[in-house]
Amino acid sequence: MPGSHPALHSAPVRQAPKGMAAAISILVFASTAQAAGDGSGARITDKFAQPAFAELQRAAAATEQEIGALCTAPSAEALAKAQGAFAELVSAWGKASVLRFGPLADEHRMERIYFWPDPRGIALRQVQATIAGEDESATSSENLAQKSAALQGLPALEFALYGSGADDLAGGAAAYRCRFAEAIAGNIASIANELLAGWADGTDFTDAFTAPAADTEPYRSAGEVDAEIVRALSTQLRFVHEAQLLPALGADIGKARGKRAPLWRSELTFVLATAQLDGVRDLLNAAGYESAVAEETSWVPGAILFEIGTARVALDGIETVPSDAFADETARDKIAFAGFTIESAAANITEKLAAALGLIVGFNALDGD
């Protein structure tokens, strides 16, 4: 009978579970309509989403233009300018990509701009094959938009501009590669245009996000909007850690593999990660939760911002190139510390921030269960 073995016991009802940490998701049942234009969704649209996607669009168009100039008049300087534009594009993407719902979730736009994680190196294989085969159909952004997501976005463009053989771009010996790179940048600019249009005032999505009501889709209440924001914040933080830092970090220093990190060829790995953290910070700030939650929980957004800032400082302080950093003791410590604070911030978002916003915490609706 129960009790006959020390490991088996009866279970009196005890206190509410604590520390559900990774094991929660957000469910919303409240359906109070948000007055038009004064909620978190309206603030985010105005202060963060529209400017962030406008910057993404600008940076993509600038990259396309610089690569076009490189193709027309190849030189080391033109290549450097194209690469500089690419770095700005990576930063713009890092910030905007926290908005992974709505327009970015449609039409596979997220993966088409940033095909990651890619543990099997699909992008590398496809890009190399495209360049080697000089596939003409990949040199127009319209055609490219119909091809594999792995060929369409930043990882593909990075290889074109920085991967083996990219030096030939400066000398004019890589005309095809240059046109391919230009098409990728053009495709990203087109997708950015679509994102900007999707977030424009007056679309069905923006109406629902800024003024949710019983008859709006996909959000019917302010609580559903807040649940989406909370999910986006925590998902982006976990993505930075789990998909970008952890795989390269490995279980110990002997298993570190910097080339599993994104954008190591351009040495933009940590530029991307810090921009992503900035996006989380800016989204959280734009949401204005500090004044929206009750006084006793008004410290929560600030505490999360502090953790994000701490992680950012750690990553920003890495002086080793990304391909070596994960196996470098000093840099590795900074990466691991950043990972720890990122996870902590994510846990605080799904637990404390969600609770402060009155979102009901569910136990059973996690992806993959």
Added chain:
Amino acid sequence: MSSGNSLPSTEDDGPLFLGARLNSGSHEVAVIDEHGRDLLVLPVPARGHSFAIDSARRRAVAFGRAPGRFAVAFDIDGGSAPHAIAPPADRHFFGHGAFTPGGRLLLATENDFGAGQGVVGIYDAGKGFARIGEIASGGIGPHEAVLLGDGKTLCVANGGILTHPDYGGQKLNLDTMQPGLAYIDVETGDLTDQVFLAPELSRLSIRHLAIDALGTIWFGCQYQGEPAQRPPLVGRHRRGREPELFAGPDETLKAMNNYVGSVAVDASGEIVATSSPRGGLVAFWDAATGRHLGNRELADGCGVAPLERHHVLATSGRGAVTDLSPGATGLLLPPAPGRPAWDNHLRRMG
């Protein structure tokens, strides 16, 4: 923690139910009776998921939640010490499994993450659950697996989602997912039958299974595509045919929010219950026709198991235990902040 509590007798041979739960920050698995009363509680090292049950020996194996690094075999009546089972270092459990008839072998869905393929691990219950081999699951991301009535065919839901412990919970192959059902002869390891969802439903991950009175497989899905799309989440498969999907009413489909967490039949096998914790509801379906029969609300409800004819026992993440049928809710234990949070699955023994 031993107990002087007098425990309800199990000698009346009433049905028993097994579930994993979180109780005051500690993970445990529990055996309860049809009234929701605890009969046995066993601490486990991390979050549990589902169970394989050997009714003949009154023994069960609790699996850790994916990426599961543990399973625990235990005596349902608490008669002997629990026995820990670990997967090999290069495999992890997905949280589901089944015993072969007579309880000789334990079959567990596992991830061969090095190869990026699903396998079914085979453990010999008579040899201390030593792992004696594995067979291909016929796809990526096998989740629930059930043994058919012939006692030798295992139906595996290959959810199609590639994961690797190095990448945490990240999904690595959304653009190439190919969810399907595989029928495997566990005596020979042969893949005897396999069906896939239509290409336009490639992101509809099949995850949970139940077998109805006629031996038809019912399945519940989780959609990985664009949230605004709402494909049907419930389906059935009869061998030799294509899988059929049932959308139900628009409002039900919307409420389920692209997520079914668990599937069970009632005690007669005539109706099917699908829980959606995201929607806070359990939907009922007529197994013969696929007709939607109604919903019952259950906030964060997920565990469902056969109770009586046209009734299931259901549990929630807020501590509720309830008797549900298409038209009625019979609350046995109400949700309350102090109660254990029941995890995804509830299983019936006897």
